[in-house]
Amino acid sequence: MEVTSIRQFHQLMESNKLIMLYEGEFTQEITKGVLAMTERNLDKDSVEAGIKKKIYNVMVEVLQNICKHQASSSDDAKTAVFMIGEDEEHFFVISGNTIQQNKIAAIEEKLNLINSKDKDGLKLLFRDLRLSATISEAGGAGLGFVDIARKSESKLKFQFDLIKDDLYYFIFLSTISKHTSENN
Amino acid sequence: MEKELGFVTEISGKMREHNFVFSYRGKISQETIKALLNLTEKKLSTEVAEIAVKKKVFNVMVECLQNISKHNTKNKHANESIFMIGSYEGKYVVYSGNVIENEKVQALKNKLQAINVMSKEEISELHKRLLVEGSLNEGIGASLGIVDIAKKSGNKLDFSFVEENDKTYFALKTFINNN
Amino acid sequence: METYKINGTEDTPSIILDKTTNTFEISGRSLPEDVVTFYKPTIDWLEAFGNAPNNNFSFDFKLEYFNTASSKIILDILMKLDEVAENKGASITINWHYDKNDDDMQEAGEEYAELVSLPFTFKAQ
Numbered sequence: 001m002e003v004t005s006i007r008q009f010h011q012l013m014e015s016n017k018l019i020m021l022y023e024g025e026f027t028q029e030i031t032k033g034v035l036a037m038t039e040r041n042l043d044k045d046s047v048e049a050g051i052k053k054k055i056y057n058v059m060v061e062v063l064q065n066i067c068k069h070q071a072s073s074s075d076d077a078k079t080a081v082f083m084i085g086e087d088e089e090h091f092f093v094i095s096g097n098t099i100q101q102n103k104i105a106a107i108e109e110k111l112n113l114i115n116s117k118d119k120d121g122l123k124l125l126f127r128d129l130r131l132s133a134t135i136s137e138a139g140g141a142g143l144g145f146v147d148i149a150r151k152s153e154s155k156l157k158f159q160f161d162l163i164k165d166d167l168y169y170f171i172f173l174s175t176i177s178k179h180t181s182e183n184n
Numbered sequence: 185m186e187k188e189l190g191f192v193t194e195i196s197g198k199m200r201e202h203n204f205v206f207s208y209r210g211k212i213s214q215e216t217i218k219a220l221l222n223l224t225e226k227k228l229s230t231e232v233a234e235i236a237v238k239k240k241v242f243n244v245m246v247e248c249l250q251n252i253s254k255h256n257t258k259n260k261h262a263n264e265s266i267f268m269i270g271s272y273e274g275k276y277v278v279y280s281g282n283v284i285e286n287e288k289v290q291a292l293k294n295k296l297q298a299i300n301v302m303s304k305e306e307i308s309e310l311h312k313r314l315l316v317e318g319s320l321n322e323g324i325g326a327s328l329g330i331v332d333i334a335k336k337s338g339n340k341l342d343f344s345f346v347e348e349n350d351k352t353y354f355a356l357k358t359f360i361n362n363n
Numbered sequence: 364m365e366t367y368k369i370n371g372t373e374d375t376p377s378i379i380l381d382k383t384t385n386t387f388e389i390s391g392r393s394l395p396e397d398v399v400t401f402y403k404p405t406i407d408w409l410e411a412f413g414n415a416p417n418n419n420f421s422f423d424f425k426l427e428y429f430n431t432a433s434s435k436i437i438l439d440i441l442m443k444l445d446e447v448a449e450n451k452g453a454s455i456t457i458n459w460h461y462d463k464n465d466d467d468m469q470e471a472g473e474e475y476a477e478l479v480s481l482p483f484t485f486k487a488q
Contacts, residue, residue: 001202001270003342006281006355009198010266013209016191021207022223023199027230033223040219041210081196096196159189171192214396218373235464239428243467246394246430253396312474315438328431336467 017092020084026070031063038084047178054151055091055176059084061144062095062172069097069170091176093148101166108160110142115155122150153177203272211263212282217249224269233274233362240336240360241269241276247329248280248356261351274362281355289345289352295327296341299334307335333358367408375401376426380408385417389440390425390460393433402436409443416453421484425460426468434471438478445479456482463487 001009013021019041022034038059042052066080085092099107117125126146149156157173199207205227208220224245228238245267252265261283270277284292299307314328334341342357364382371377371391379388395401422444429437441457448455459472469485476483 001204001277001279001357003279003344003355003357004346006266006268006279006344006357007346007353009207009268010209010264010281010353012191012195012198013207013266016195018195019208019210021195021199022205023196024205024227025230027226029226029229030223033219033226037208037219037223040215043215079200081192081199083192083195094192096192157189159192161193169193169196171189173189173192214374217394222373235462236466239465239467242428243430246428250394250396250430250432308474312478315435315474316478318435328435332431332434 017085017087018083019086022082024079026063026066026080026082028067031067034063034082035059041084051176051178055093058093058148058151058174058176061148062093062174065144065172066095066097069099089178091178092173093176094171094173096169096171098163099160099168099170101168104160104168104170107170108158110145111156111158114145114149117149119150122146126150148174151176203270203277205269205271207266207268209266212249212253212265212267214253217246217253220249220267221245227269227271231271231274233276237274237276237360237362241278243336244278244333244358244360245269247333248278248358251329252280252282276360276362278358278360279355281353283348283351284354286347286350286352289347289354292354293343293345295330296343299331300340302334304338307331311335336360364408364411367404369404376429378405380405380412382412382417385420387420388423388425389437390423390427392427393429393437395433398430398432398436402433402440406436406439406443409440409447413443413447413451416447416451418452419454421456421458423458423460424472427462429471438475441475441479441481445481448481456484458484458486460486460488 013019020037022030024030035056039056042055047055063082066082070078070080080095080097083092083094085094114122114125126143129143129146145156152174154175159171161169161171163169198204206223208216210216221242224242228241249267252267265282266280268279270279299310302310311328311331314331318328330341337358337360339359339361342359344355346353346355366383367378367380369375369378374392374394374396376389376391376393379386381387424437444455444457447453457476459475461468461472469487472483472485
């Protein structure tokens, strides 16, 4: 990037309220580094401990989802993106990674189901999934999503963009309110 | 709050296009610096680059970040900084952008331009002179820091100033060769 | 005199200044936010030590990384030792350790060796 474009990129991050971006392969160590980075960021803000924990949990789930996808991807599709955004009222945790077309339907179905539930519905869904799912069932990406949804006040947002052939880019965004009242 | 997702596609596309590893926007404090260094170290440890190159990246990073953070302490635009690392086949680029007061621009520009016309030997001499003569209280930090960046990078400093009313956006791009 | 010993952190070095065992060492990384405050006890210790130094000793720098502000303090420390050698006739050697692949750290040591009259031993690892 040209030095003269730095400001533009800065503005692009700012207008989308993004405070941190990471692109590449996600190893366990890097995941820890990204978590530590965000944790310190949270420390400087006057965010309540309960909310911090929530954000941390959501980040862990999202990062683990990325790692799982990565493990089952071909070499040219291993990189993923992870973003943190923040405005006065919310934090945003965003991921983007490639995905095979044949996996989309199942994820979409899970996410739509989750988005159709209210707080109590999510609680039940979480309980049912935990009872029925075996660990090997991909740590039930489903269980992770439900957990994220329970910690997040708004509906989960997602999108699948076609890259080429049967390869898609899966974007996922969850929002966490900085105020406890709306959620617990 | 509704947030559409097209921006994720746009930004991750730009990150891939420029081989950005990470980008941080916000206030740069010593705590942030430590976390960014930690993350960079982990990232570098997964890569094939030589130790010497990795250390240079580390060096240049610290000087850029500490220059910004020192500057921030008396700056009302302290939260408006950006820091990025790009990596491609063992070559690294360190990018920083921050807002400075207009009255600081000329002196900084002069320093950067003066360094850019110096030979490697002249830069080493200047480094030595600043080390001996400078005092930590007299803002030696910034000058020595910039000279150190130039020395470690081995390339011309690539910078830009954009004036925005009562303040100026200062961007610096430092390229680190892989040998 | 009392030994000065602190353990390193991710942005500050380990320091041992021990007159009794004749051990003097700064190791690790040095990029504190406020170098002057961080190194004040070291400078003060050396100041006191300078009045009645050991006759013969080595001072070891095993730095992995230091920022420019620390580079100035390192020079201050070396100049202080230089003064001790000159005024008190102490025989002091600087052991400058560096990773064999780290040319910049070697170069930094060579630059210091030019700036003070103490003998330097370069130890590549």
